[in-house]
Amino acid sequence: MPRLKVSVIVPVYNTGQYVDECAPSLLGQSLPADEYEVIYVDDGSTDDTLDRLEKLAAGHPNVQVHTRPNSGWPGAPRNLGMEHARGEYVQFVDHDDKLGTEALERLYEHAKRNGADVVIGKMSSTMVRPRRLFRHTVDACTIENDELMQSLSPHKMFRRAFVEEHGLRFPEGPWILEDLAFVTAAYLKAERISILADYPCYYWMKRDDGGNNTRHRFNPRHGFWSNCRTVVRGIKDGTTPSDDIDALQNRLLHRLYHVEVLSRAREPEILREDPAEQLPRFEAARELALEEFPPAVREGLPAVSRVRAGLLESGDFDGARAFAEHVRAVKARTEIGPLRWEDGRLAADITLDLLRGDGEPLVLVERNGTWWLDPELLDGVPGADDGYEVRDPFRLAYAEIVVKDRDREDWWYPEGDLEVRLRPAGDGRSRLVASGRLRIDPERLAGGGPLGRGVYDVWAFVQLLGIDRMVRVTGQGTPSTPAAGPALTGGRLALPYWTAGGQLALDLDQRLRRFGPDTAGAAAANDARAGRSLPLPYVTAASGGRVRVKAAVSALTVTAELVPSTDGTAVRLRLPARLALPAGRHPVTFPKADAPVAYAVVSDGALLRLEGPAYVAGPGRRLLDTVVGDPRVRRVRRRLGRSR
Structure with missing residues (x-):
């Protein structure tokens, strides 16, 4: 065995x-x-x-x-x-x-x-x-x-x-x-x-x-506070104490302080629970914070979390609730530039920042070379009349793009990082923003491999000044319309679009969104004189190499080829030279698509040419097709060939 x-x-x-x-x-x-x-x-x-x-x-x-x-x-x-x-x-x-x-x-x-x-x-x-x-x-x-x-x-x-x-x-x-x-x-x-x-x-x-x-995790009757104290002491026993906010012990204790202790003094809990029930939690959290957590843990928090910690440790329950009301109203905002396909990746410039409840940017105010927290966040908070100094605006600040597989609940992280910096907002004010490049590679995003067939929603997470928000990546596009042109990636169609709610999403292999009506106008521009292959200028060749797709021609299905150009900038549709089809003009569609991307002109089983969907043949072309397809003309040509 x-x-x-x-x-x-x-x-x-x-x-x-x-x-x-x-x-x-x-x-x-x-x-x-x-x-x-x-x-x-x-x-x-x-x-x-x-x-x-x-x-x-x-x-x-x-x-x-x-x-x-x-x-x-x-x-x-x-x-x-x-x-x-x-x-x-x-x-x-x-x-x-x-x-x-x-x-x-x-x-x-x-x-x-x-x-x-x-x-x-x-x-x-x-x-x-x-x-x-x-x-x-x-x-x-x-x-x-x-x-x-x-x-x-x-x-x-x-x-x-x-x-x-x-x-x-x-x-x-x-x-x-x-x-x-x-x-x-x-x-x-x-x-x-x-x-x-x-x-x-x-x-x-x-x-x-x-x-x-x-x-049912939080239940004081089951020893929550004493158990939390035991865990904290275990970490302290296994590490060396230090006044350095970045020392190992303080960094490890940060998580317990922030999640298990400070939650009692912040939104949503302090605003959601009945004050009569929440106040005892608040007092128990204060006792634990003062007795077990070194001051360096609180000093290592970002600005907004430090305000919360100060209110908790001073026992100011009403101040903590007032502050939580202001912070709860803060929302994250995404600004995204034009989307396009670059080297097989869906790419765009993106910026994230925070907005106050009144819709204005959350700012820092400069006074005598130091930064102070946005006064609007402190309005009505006892003891905050003189403001709150922000010693390090970048403390624990970061932002990232995440892509969620809607079917499987998996989260993936595109390549690249977003940079957090201060951007002037006028009158001695600045706002913290995170900016960079969004790059989504459908062939490498899932742990270095290709994404499966499905719909992928694009999100962003931002943590600035101790305020963290998960936000949908949205743009200026019309809901339920393409966000960029389709791309051929790994032999499948990738369709970026704006959802009904305005969020950026990527449909891979036509899981929900079909190829067709959105590109019919672009398809009409195809060159009707292309012969047995037809350029599809509205489809980006996001991945190189030759791939095969099923193309439905009339009631039959034939195997067509989508051939990326050598420079990866275009795709050509190619059908076999011989087709078991009656003479005529037959629509060519991608699997599950609604509108034809081309028409195949067939005569006597031979493909004469591919035409764009909007192409209308003139009298001369129709006559030529008729002559070429006439059996009597073919018999005459064969006899002439034998007599030579």
């Missing part, structure tokens, strides 16, 4: 139908079934979950089922699963999530190639925004890469010997933040951590019944 490479550990409790929805992704892995095992641990379910699990195990030799009394949280079932695991690596999966088909095989190979203690696979999700941690695959890093703190869920692959060597276990019982405790401890102990970003490994799915544990 081959050595087991991976043990997949799945804690379950009253999972019901979600067992059947998750199981195919675990049992249909590309890794051979005798090289991995799936260990389900039932935490005292009271529904039919155990029956479903036992049926799975009966039909699959690599499935184990273990049971235990209910513990109230996933930590104890995961620990029991590790006790039974035999794989070289363990991969944790929640019962309502899914794995990509090649996830285990790719993660294991990446782990072995790099000798990794921990491997973080790219996550796709219906619940959270994309993480820039997954921009690039990383062979090996350590906790010094503080972007690891963006991913603290347990859905990773861990070397089992590493886990045993350091005695890593999940806290048991109803212990909120058990995943943070386990993962941060693993990060601190690991000598090599790998990131696999070129394949979607883990799909973190939103349950229709709202039963995901993450939806």
